[in-house]
Structures are given as C-alpha cells and as structure tokens.
Amino acid sequence: MSETIETDVIVLGAGPVGENVADRTRAAGLDTVIVERELVGGECSYWACVPSKVLLRSAAALRDAKALPGAAEAVTGELDPQAVFARRDRFVGDWDDSGGADWLASIDARLLRGTGRFDGPKRVVVTDDAGAETLVVARHAVVVATGSEPVVPPIPGLAEVRPWGSREATGAHEVPARLAVVGGGVVAVEMATAYAGFGSEVTIIQRGTLLHGFEDFAGEAVAAGLEALGARVLLGKQVARASRDADGTVTLELDDGTRVEADEVLVATGRRPRTGDLGLETLGLEPGAKLDVDDSLAVPTASGGWLYAVGDVNGRAPLTHQGKYEARAVGDGIAARVRGDAPELGPWGADAATADHRAVPQVVFSSPEVAAVGLTESAARAAGFSVRAVEVPLTSAQGAQIHVDGADGRAKLVVDARDGLVLGATFVGDDVAELLHAATVAIVGQVSVRRLWHAVPAFPSVSEVWLRLLEALGRESARGADGGLTAAAS
Numbered sequence: 398m399s400e401t402i403e404t405d406v407i408v409l410g411a412g413p414v415g416e417n418v419a420d421r422t423r424a425a426g427l428d429t430v431i432v433e434r435e436l437v438g439g440e441c442s443y444w445a446c447v448p449s450k451v452l453l454r455s456a457a458a459l460r461d462a463k464a465l466p467g468a469a470e471a472v473t474g475e476l477d478p479q480a481v482f483a484r485r486d487r488f489v490g491d492w493d494d495s496g497g498a499d500w501l502a503s504i505d506a507r508l509l510r511g512t513g514r515f516d517g518p519k520r521v522v523v524t525d526d527a528g529a530e531t532l533v534v535a536r537h538a539v540v541v542a543t544g545s546e547p548v549v550p551p552i553p554g555l556a557e558v559r560p561w562g563s564r565e566a567t568g569a570h571e572v573p574a575r576l577a578v579v580g581g582g583v584v585a586v587e588m589a590t591a592y593a594g595f596g597s598e599v600t601i602i603q604r605g606t607l608l609h610g611f612e613d614f615a616g617e618a619v620a621a622g623l624e625a626l627g628a629r630v631l632l633g634k635q636v637a638r639a640s641r642d643a644d645g646t647v648t649l650e651l652d653d654g655t656r657v658e659a660d661e662v663l664v665a666t667g668r669r670p671r672t673g674d675l676g677l678e679t680l681g682l683e684p685g686a687k688l689d690v691d692d693s694l695a696v697p698t699a700s701g702g703w704l705y706a707v708g709d710v711n712g713r714a715p716l717t718h719q720g721k722y723e724a725r726a727v728g729d730g731i732a733a734r735v736r737g738d739a740p741e742l743g744p745w746g747a748d749a750a751t752a753d754h755r756a757v758p759q760v761v762f763s764s765p766e767v768a769a770v771g772l773t774e775s776a777a778r779a780a781g782f783s784v785r786a787v788e789v790p791l792t793s794a795q796g797a798q799i800h801v802d803g804a805d806g807r808a809k810l811v812v813d814a815r816d817g818l819v820l821g822a823t824f825v826g827d828d829v830a831e832l833l834h835a836a837t838v839a840i841v842g843q844v845s846v847r848r849l850w851h852a853v854p855a856f857p858s859v860s861e862v863w864l865r866l867l868e869a870l871g872r873e874s875a876r877g878a879d880g881g882l883t884a885a886a887s
C-alpha cells in the first residue's frame with residue numbers, strides 16, 4: 398500500500414449521484430474523498446441521458462417544423478447526422494471530464510482516480526491505472542454510488558456478433574444503414590427513435606410489449622410512432638440465435654423463424670447494479686446484488702450505520718434525477734449525524750427518500766414522448782387502492798392542436814377515490830415532458846382533485862389537458878372531502 402488517507406466520508410463513484418453526495422457533505426464541511434475509475438460525471442453525462450437526448454432532439458425539431466404549414470415550406474434539406482453527432486460531442490465535452498474534476502476541486506472534494514474496493518468496514522482500497530494502491534479510511538461514512546452496467550442475455554451467438562450496448566449507440570459517429578434493436582424498454586425505444594430519425598432501417602424486437610410498466614397506451618403509441626418513422630416493430634418475439642457474416646451483416650433468427658438482417662445490433666435488455674467487484678464480501682454482503690437500503694439510504698445489514706447506497710446501485714429508481722434526490726438526502730443525513738443532530742427520517746422528512754416509493758417521474762423521449770409519474774392504474778389497484786381513473790385525448794386541449802398539426806396523444810389521471818388525492822399521471826404526445834412536473838407536485842404535495850379545480854391552466858397552453866381530466870372526473874369531484882369520487886370508484 399503506497400499511502401493511507403483518512404477522511405470523514407468516502408464516496409465510491411463520481412457519477413451524477415456521487416457528485417451530488419459530495420456536494421452536500423462538503424457543504425456541511427465534511428472532508429470528502431470521491432473515487433472514480435472512468436469519467437467524473439458518470440454514465441449519464443457521457444453515454445446515457447445527455448448524449449441520447451442530443452441525438453433525439455434535432456430530428457424531433459425537424460418533425461415538428463415539417464408538421465407546421467409556413468414552417469414546413471422553409472425546410473429545404475434533410476437531417477444531417479454528422480452535425481447532430483458534432484453537437485453531441487460538444488455536450489459530452491469530447492468525453493473529457495476536466496470540467497467535472499475542476500468542479501470537484503472547486504468544492505474541495507478530494508478526487509482519487511482509480512477503482513475502489515472494500516477491504517472491511519469503512520476501509521476502501523483504491524487501485525489506479527498504474528497499479529498503485531491507496532487505502533482510504535472513513536471516519537464516519539462510505540456512500541456507494543457505483544451505478545449500473547448493461548446485461549447481455551445468454552442468446553447463442555449474440556456476444557460473438559459484438560453487439561452495440563447503450564455506450565456504442567449514444568457514442569456512434571456513423572449511422573448504420575440497418576439497425577436491429579433487441580429489447581423494448583426505455584433505451585431500446587429511445588435509440589430506435591433516434592436512429593430511425595437518422596434514416597437507419599430500424600427493426601425493434603421485443604419479447605413482450607414496448608415500455609412495460611407504463612400505462613399500456615404509452616407502449617402502443619410508441620410502437621405506432623416508430624412505425625410511422627419507418628421502423629419495423631416485432632413484438633412478442635424472442636431472438637433465438639445471432640451470427641455475423643464475413644461481409645459484416647448480422648442475422649438474428651427469431652423464435653418464430655423470422656430472420657432479421659442488420660449492419661449493427663443494439664442490445665438494450667436492462668441493467669444490473671455495479672457491485673460485482675466491490676469487495677462486498679468483506680462486509681458480509683453479496684457481490685453482484687443490489688444494495689438494499691432503507692429510506693435514509695442506509696444499508697441496514699451493515700452494522701453501525703456507516704454504509705449507504707444511492708443511485709442505480711440500490712435499484713430503487715434507476716434514474717439520474719431520483720438518484721440525485723437520494724444523494725441530497727443522504728449527504729445531509731450524514732452531516733446531521735456527524736453534528737449530533739437527529740436526521741429527519743419520517744415520511745417526507747428532509748433526510749428521507751420518501752418520493753422513491755410514491756412519485757418517481759420519468760420522461761421517455763420517444764416519438765411521441767411519454768411522461769409518467771406515480772402509479773399506473775393497474776399498479777394502484779394491485780397496491781389495494783380504491784381507484785378512479787380517467788383518460789382524455791391530448792388534443793382536447795386546444796393548445797395541443799395549435800402546437801403542431803396532426804397532434805395526437807392521451808392523458809390519464811389515477812386518483813385515490815377515498816380522499817381524491819392524485820396517485821399517478823401519464824401523458825403521451827408531442828413535447829409532453831413539461832406537463833409532468835405539475836403531476837409530481839400534485840402527488841408529493843398531496844393535492845386533492847377538489848383543490849386542483851382551483852389550479853387554472855392558462856389558455857391556450859397544453860396544460861389545459863388538466864382541466865379536461867378534471868371534467869372527465871366530473872364537476873362533483875370539486876366538492877366533498879373525497880372529491881365526490883367514492884361513489885364512482887370501481
């Protein structure tokens with residue numbers, strides 16, 4: 398061991414979540430060492446959220462312009478993928494993390510570059526690229542924020558065709574003429590949308606339906622949207638085997654005998670927590686498994702309350718914004734304990750990640766977009782709520798018709814019939830992302846539909862769809878403690 402460092406808090410992983418932990422612990426004056434083996438900023442900044450959204454944005458803007466008389470006539474050329482890739486390169490800083498490292502330096506967090514591994518409680522050994530080892534010992538806490546890694550299913554021949562993962566799809570500099578996409582989750586539909594927008598001949602192969610876990614109409618609309626972009630959508634089919642010819646063509650044989658040929662194949666079949674090589678066995682925990690946490694983000698099985706896990710690695714809500722929310726809670730909670738104060742850990746307390754269970758917002762930047770928060774109708778019923786659910790077309794708000802010609806889409810509100818509180822909302826349509834936060838505020842703020850009648854959406858904004866949803870619940874929902882819904886619940 399070349400060196401031993403003592404510090405108040407160790408943060409393992411400098412993705413968006415680890416960075417936010419360090420931000421809070423440093424704000425509280427705690428000495429903080431943050432360990433990163435790749436790029437400060439993590440998956441999200443360089444290979445996930447940011448580049449994927451940049452790849453999607455230009456084609457979406459072009460589609461909108463082409464759907465608007467007056468603007469359409471001004472569009473005289475086609476999308477230029479190379480210009481989009483150049484814009485993406487700018488957003489990811491050409492995969493240079495000096496900006497992130499400078500920011501860590503500016504808050505006086507100590508960045509240790511290398512791979513961190515536990516060597517017993519509160520002890521992490523960091524090995525740098527040259528093999529030099531540093532032992533870091535935490536006085537108070539270790540926060541694991543090592544993210545997740547893609548899973549490639551054991552389909553015969555698949556690994557041998559050298560498939561793309563999300564890194565290759567978000568980092569590409571060329572557009573394959575034909576792209577096959579295996580999977581039907583968020584990565585699959587967003588990347589299928591992006592490459593269809595670039596002019597690739599896209600085939601998406603999914604064993605079930607698209608966007609499982611969202612309201613059914615979301616996946617159905619996205620499947621129709623992909624077909625409208627020229628993609629082939631094969632649902633209820635599995636890839637049985639894969640091979641690549643000498644000329645580079647990949648052939649996927651499906652379980653029903655269908656053959657799909659492509660120049661590249663993107664495997665987007667989910668991710669697992671990155672805990673396989675963290676030395677968890679030295680803590681009596683299982684390597685490779687997600688780190689289960691309580692609402693203070695502590696790993697309860699580790700004695701002494703010094704071990705925390707935030708972001709993708711705990712498997713609660715693997716999204717950047719939700720991980721950053723957990724990071725703020727855990728950083729402040731650790732600081733409170735060190736000061737000798739009791740952290741606020743009750744539901745909706747400052748140091749508790751309550752929203753992970755009740756109000757996780759997510760936007761899928763497909764065409765149409767999908768924006769959802771809270772429970773779907775079926776999840777609410779499964780959880781035992783007495784449910785009232787209503788759906789309206791997005792174009793019932795005139796703002797949606799003005800926004801773009803040929804507008805389409807749906808909005809759905811799921812309400813607890815016993816007290817009129819909002820349990821969940823889903824919006825599908827062009828540019829619906831910005832509708833979502835109002836629904837998140839309604840759920841977290843425990844605003845009843847009775848009170849929502851007084852939240853008047855501006856005319857002619859797309860937000861008027863909220864009024865249409867209330868009208869679908871009925872004017873009687875403006876009265877009574879339960880919003881008048883009990884009688885109408887099923």
Ligand SMILES: Cc1cc2nc3c(=O)[nH]c(=O)nc-3n(C[C@H](O)[C@H](O)[C@H](O)COP(=O)(O)OP(=O)(O)OC[C@H]3O[C@@H](n4cnc5c(N)ncnc54)[C@H](O)[C@@H]3O)c2cc1C
Nearest residue numbers: 410412414434439440445446513543544708709715716717
């Ligand atoms: C294609 C794609 C698009 C996505 N788009 C969105 C989106 O639009 N919105 C959204 O909210 N979410 C999106 N996500 C999910 C989002 O990327 C993750 O939720 C987010 O990156 C999780 O942050 P994290 O800090 O927990 O993990 P990561 O971003 O994975 O960061 C973990 C960091 O820890 C480091 N690390 C791991 N092990 C060690 C170790 N032993 N020692 C030292 N360092 C280590 C890694 O190098 C990495 O930098 C997307 C994901 C993908 C794949």
Ligand SMILES: NC(=O)c1ccc[n+]([C@@H]2O[C@H](COP(=O)([O-])OP(=O)(O)OC[C@H]3O[C@@H](n4cnc5c(N)ncnc54)[C@H](O)[C@@H]3O)[C@@H](O)[C@H]2O)c1
Nearest residue numbers: 550580581582583584585604665666667668715760761762
């Ligand atoms: N806009 C966003 O918020 C955004 C964008 C991209 C990714 N993400 C997050 O990143 C994470 C990873 O996304 P993802 O799409 O890779 O995972 P996912 O879990 O959302 O979807 C995985 C898909 O792969 C399919 N699948 C799994 N095993 C398979 C097999 N053996 N054969 C065929 N299909 C199989 C599943 O049915 C599912 O459709 C998710 O947590 C997601 O929410 C978020």
